[in-house]
Amino acid sequence: MRVPLIAANWKMNKIISEARSFVEEMKSKVKDVEDKEIVICPPYTSLIAVKQAISNSNIELGAQNVFWEEKGAYTGEISVKMLKDIGCKYIILGHSERRKYFFETDGIINKKIKKVLEESVSPIFCIGETLEERERNITFDVLKRQLTIGLNEIDINNVDKVVIAYEPVWAIGTGRTATPSQAEEAHYFIRNWVKEKFSEENSKRIRIIYGGSIKPENISDLMKCENIDGGLVGGASLKIDSFVNIINY
């Protein structure tokens, strides 16, 4: 049985005091949620404040990025050990904004995924096609390339710890959500790829979540799809009520 995962990707939003008060107010509103995992991924600067605010709650902590080296002269970077030390259970990797603005390649993302798994933290590994790629009918080629390189040399015993987030780039922050059937088609393709590359058991256990303009109004139809195991929520996770409504879809 795959436990649904609803994760907030706050991106570069909220200063410490805003992050703290958000979580303090939110945690009582979701305290009875037992059938889903709830994760908040704030900016690095608010990780500790959020960690403190979620103690004794059913909310978990995640980060939005990491570097693959363990320590050393890498000005401005953060290691997996550092994030684990703060209490991060998840780290978002390969987000399309990182691919676009920070030139992260599939190979770089693979190095990060390997390091994160080595430290027993779960990557939330984002993949997805651009609008141009969808219009050129190469969506599945793109997904296959991102999966093949991103999950290259990942141990079969570790792959279930990865959460794959299907985030069509044309749906991120645009207000344009993939229809449930468009999303389900991609999720089915991804699960089948996991089955062929790893095993049927792995494909049944791995969680594949959707991201891209999730809102309280569209989450329940998405979650009815057999292969959609949760959501990675950007804009709609910045307001308590909308995020809580998404969690309670």
Ligand code: PGA
């Ligand atoms: P959005 O972002 O919900 O604002 O579209 C999702 C994401 O980028 O993870």
